[in-house]
Amino acid sequence: MSVKETQNRVKMVSYKVTVSTAIPAYATTLNNVFIKLVGTDGESDRSWLCNLSGPLAFTAGKVSTFTVLCPVSIGKPILIELDKKPLLLFREDSWFPDKVEVECPDGDTYNFPIYRWITDSEVHRFREGTALRVFEDIHHLGRYSRELELNQREKDYSWDVYSEGMPHNMKVEGPLSLPCEVRFSFTKTTEFGFTALAGIAELGLKGLSGSESSWTNMDDLNRVFCNKRTDISEYVQEHWKEDAFFGYQYLNGVNPMLIQRCTALPKNLPVTDDMLFLHGQRSLADEMKKGNIFLLDYKRLDGLTANIVNGKQQYLMAPLVLLQKTPDDTLMPIAIQLKQTPADDNPIFLPTDSEYDWLTAKLFVRSADFSEHQLNVHLLRTHLLAEVFAVSLLRNVPMVHPLYKLLIPHTRYTLQINFLARLALISETGVFTKFASSGGEAMGTILKRSLSSMTYSSLCMPEDIAERGMEEVPNYYYRDDGLKLWDIIQRFVEGVLTFYYKSDEEVEKDTELQKWISDIFEHGFLSQKSTGIPQRFTSVAELVKFVTMVIFTCSAQHSAVNTGQYDYGGWMPNTPISLQLPPPTTKGTTSEATMLNTLPDVSTTVQGMSTVWLLSKPSSDFVTLGQFPEGHFSEVIPWELMKDFQGELEVLSAAIEVRNRKLDIPYTYLDPAKMENSVAI
Structure with a gap:
């Protein structure tokens, strides 16, 4: 090097660049990596990132440091440009960097979150981590980068219509056509595939x-059942015939959303005091006044044509069920009408009927609950809505936006799991379509009815509990844990969003925020004003409430209605996927033999058991609520709020664990320590 070159080099401004490569399998690149630093006062040349580690500088889990020289200061860094090129005779590979940190000559360090795959040789731009809303992103290069990002996202995440009357979904041809950053990890892919194949293979080897x-x-x-058991599934097998357990499931089973306090007897349920209370001990009117009567109404299933399974007509009822809270706080079924319209051939079954009349009536209720739970409570109200929230976020909100940073953890794996659900469960050849009594023609009708009757308030737990009159019911652990979780999530969301939005006016003028909710209203709720979903945000409080609902839906609510599927459905008679005989039209005609012939056949049972086993089993790389393995925020306040959030979740988890030690059936589905952060299974 000549003296002149040495002098020029001394005058150069030096930037320390630290690159962190992610840990997951195949995150490593052996390609040459290049960077350009762009700041408020200028930019560096495109520089090759090279140090003593050579091609091993970007292996999985490696943190490597480099020096980038500039003739003059670039000012405050606002973005970086990354690209990579394969070495001679080497193939182009994929790379998953976590983040890049740039230390300026004055000692200030700037963080550039990445957390995505770079699979090609194109230039990729990443913003400095300080959150910026669109109206405060004033640098022309920052705005240009923002525009390019959203233009590309609109192409990558396109809306599609799977079926009329259902929320719209992401257009995707297969898992490999999904953008890399939203696909399953290698671990998730391997474990999910193994679990799916093992369940059917094990039962297939038994000839079932x-x-x-x-x-x-x-x-x-x-x-068959003994192959896979949980503590709760064993309890279910032992107690499934009992009335007390039947009632308990509507509080703390996988569908705690249907039960409501009954203040007036439905006109289409002609129950009398003489039916329910011997010797005039009580009256239904008095019991309703005391708040002791509850209703299950499966009206969304009324008038449907049930499926044909293995060439045989199946049966699906739309029951009305009354339950009574006893003096010892047990919830007991006291009347079951299996069809919505009263008739001579539609008897009201009572606990005083014969053993198999009453048990068969409960079988039809539990089978109806399978369909109501799977299609409305589980598929529609968690999976499909979570996809809408995610696609709208990815289309309309750039990485540098505070809403993206807050919500991106709650979209993990959702787009791929939903594609697989459409492919393997509800397609023409899907398990649900082929084997459930509500598969086929009935399925679309149930989903349409469910969406048309959905309300914003029913997605917000405090309002939903109040509207169903369930505030004071004892032993309702879904409510107790859920309301505490809602409050913890809301405090966290309020803290983060009020840090960025100081006034209602700032919310109103954030066009990216408004486009996010507008897309959700249009594509998720099909522009139905009756849902009560906001079409735009007009205040900080309104924004906080909606974002709280989104996070609660994607984490807590999904956990509540998904995690226990095998616990309560693994023993098939407790939750039959389908029923092969019509319900009795007169009393006194049932027996154990007719009950066995009513249950789904062997292959249908096997398919149902294997599916709920798969859907209840998280992968080993799941991320619990409150954990933020990706550092999208750069400011101090959000990180402090995250720590507070985690602390509150730990306290709640400990309280739930203490309570559960005293219970015959522990309620763990809303324990934050056991809850996934997103709809990922």
């Missing part, structure tokens, strides 16, 4: 998966 025979005795069913 293809059998269309009916069950001839409960012992045969028990031998």
Whole structure:
């Protein structure tokens, strides 16, 4: 090097660049990596990132430091440009960097979150981590980068219509056509595939998966069930016939959303005091006044044509059920009408009826609950809505926006799991379509009815509990844990959003925020004003409430209605996927034999058991609520709020664990320590 070159080099401004590569499998690149620093006063040349580690500088989990020289100061860094090129004779590979940190000559360090795959040789731009709303992003290069990002996102995340009357979804041809950053990890892909194949294979080896025979005795069913058990599924097998357990499930099973306090008897349920109360001990009117009567109404299932499974007509009822809270705070079923319209051939079944009349009536209710739960409570109200929230976020909100930073953890794996659900569960050849009594033609009708009757308030737990009159019901652990979780999430969301939005006016003028909610209203709720979903945000409080609902739906609510599926559905008679005989039209005509012939056949049972086992089993790389492995925020206040959030969740988790030690059936589905951060299974 000449003296002149040495002098020029001494005059150069030096920037320390630290690059962190992610830990996951295949995150490593052996390509040459280049960077350009862009600041408020200028930019560096495109520089090759090279140090003593050579091609190993960007291996998985590696943190490598480099020096980038500039003739003059670039000012405050606002973005970086990254690209990579394969070495001679080497192939182009994929790279997953976590973040880049740039230390300026004055000692200030700037963070550039990445957390995405770079799979090509194109230039990729990433913003400095300080959150910026669109109206405060004033530098022309920053605005240009923002525009380029959203233009590309609109192409990558396109809306599609899977079925009329359902929320819209992301247009995707297959998992490999999804953008890399939203696909399953290698770990998730491997474990999910193994679990799916193992369940069917295990039962297939026993010669069961293809059998269309009916069950001839409960012992045969028990031998299938014994392959996979949980503590709760064993409890269910032992107690499924009991009225007290039947009632308990509507508080703390997988569908705690249907039950409501009954203040006036439905006109289409002609129950009398003489039916329910011997010797005039009580009256229904008095019991309703005391708040002791509850209703289950499966009206969304009324008038549907049930599926044909294995060539045989199946049956699906739309029951009305009354339950009564006893003096010892037990919830007991006291009347079941299996069809919505009263008639001579639609008897009201009572606990005083014969053993198998009453048990068969409960079977039809539990089978109806399977369909109501899977299609409305689980698929629509968590999976499909979570996809709408995610696609709208990815289309309309850039990485530098505070809303993106807040919500991106709650979109993890959702787009791929929903694609797989459409492919393997509700497509023409899907398990649900082929084997559930509400599969096929009925499925679309149920989803349309469910969406048309959905309200914003029913998605907000405090309002939903109040509207259903369930504030004071004892032993309702879904409510107790859920309301505490809602409050914890709301405090966190309020803290973050009020840090960025100081006035209602700032919310109103954030065009990216408004486009996000506008897309949700249009594509998620099909522009139905009756839902009460806001079409735009007019205040900080309104924004906080909606974002709280989104996070609660994607984490807590999904956990509540998904995690226990095998616990309560693994023992098939407790939650039959379908029923093969019509309900009795007169009392006194049932027996154990007719009950066994009513249950789904062997192959249908096997398919149902394997599916709920798969849907209840998270992968080992799941991320619990409150954990933020990706550092999208750069400011101090959001990180302090995250720590407070985590602390509150830990306190709640400990309280739930203490309570559960005293319970015969522990309620763990809303324990933050056991809850996934997103709809990922």
